[in-house]
Amino acid sequence: MSGITKLTVPLETLLPSALEFLKEGTPVILPVKGNSMLPFIIGGRDNVLISRQQSIREGDVVLAHTTAGSYVIHRIIGMGDGRITLKGDGNLKGTETCLPEGILGTVLEIQKPSGRKLDPVSVKGWQKLPLILRRIVIAVYRRLFGQ
Numbered sequence: 001m002s003g004i005t006k007l008t009v010p011l012e013t014l015l016p017s018a019l020e021f022l023k024e025g026t027p028v029i030l031p032v033k034g035n036s037m038l039p040f041i042i043g044g045r046d047n048v049l050i051s052r053q054q055s056i057r058e059g060d061v062v063l064a065h066t067t068a069g070s071y072v073i074h075r076i077i078g079m080g081d082g083r084i085t086l087k088g089d090g091n092l093k094g095t096e097t098c099l100p101e102g103i104l105g106t107v108l109e110i111q112k113p114s115g116r117k118l119d120p121v122s123v124k125g126w127q128k129l130p131l132i133l134r135r136i137v138i139a140v141y142r143r144l145f146g147q
Contacts, residue, residue, distance in 0.1 A: 015071065018050075022063075022105045027051040029111065030063075032073060036088030037061075039141045040123050041073070041110050048073060048120075050105035061107040061120035062086070066096040073107060075120075077127060089126050090138055 011033065018028045028050050034043040041048065041061075050063050050073075061075050064086055074096065078085035084103065086096045110118040126134070 019104060022050065022052050025052055027108070028105070030073075035142075036090050037073065037075075038090030038138055040089055040118065040120070040126070042145075045113060047111040048107045049109045049111065051108050052104075053106040056084075056103055056106060059121055062103050063105045063107070064096070064098045065102040065104060066098045067102070068096065070096075071104075072096055075127065087127070089123070092131060092135055092138070 011031070014030070018030055021028050029047050030050060032041050032043050032046050032048055037043075048061075053060075056062060056076060056079075058076050058079060061073060063071065063073050064084070065071055066086070067083075072086060072088070074086035074088045074091075076084055077087045077095065082099065083097045084100060086098065087094070107120045110120055112118065
């Protein structure tokens with residue numbers, strides 16, 4: 001036996017335990033689902049390493065509990081008036097908000113199946129590209145890869 005056993009657990013079951021580890025200061029690796037962070041984080045394929053950080057800033061990718069009650073892994077695009085505005089890199093419009101205490105951890109790296117690790121902050125310029133260019137890239141990506 002190799003000593004490593006892969007166990008598949010629904011995210012709804014895994015998330016409460018992961019949140020407890022984060023509160024204790026222990027980093028966690030979580031699988032990602034959904035397409036809101038395309039083209040950099042691919043749901044059903046990539047994992048993210050999340051850790052609780054002392055401070056957050058615009059451009060950070062975070063695990064957040066939104067004011068609407070959902071959990072998302074999205075990028076901080078604004079901070080002010082006691083609220084944090086979040087948006088998925090693959091979302092062309094629409095944002096979420098959370099309170100500062102809703103930030104549960106910061107994504108330190110995106111883990112690809114190839115073993116490659118991507119720094120989520122290094123791709124924050126994506127949001128500054130013209131909307132039409134982002135639309136084209138996402139449309140091509142979805143057609144090519146069925147996302």
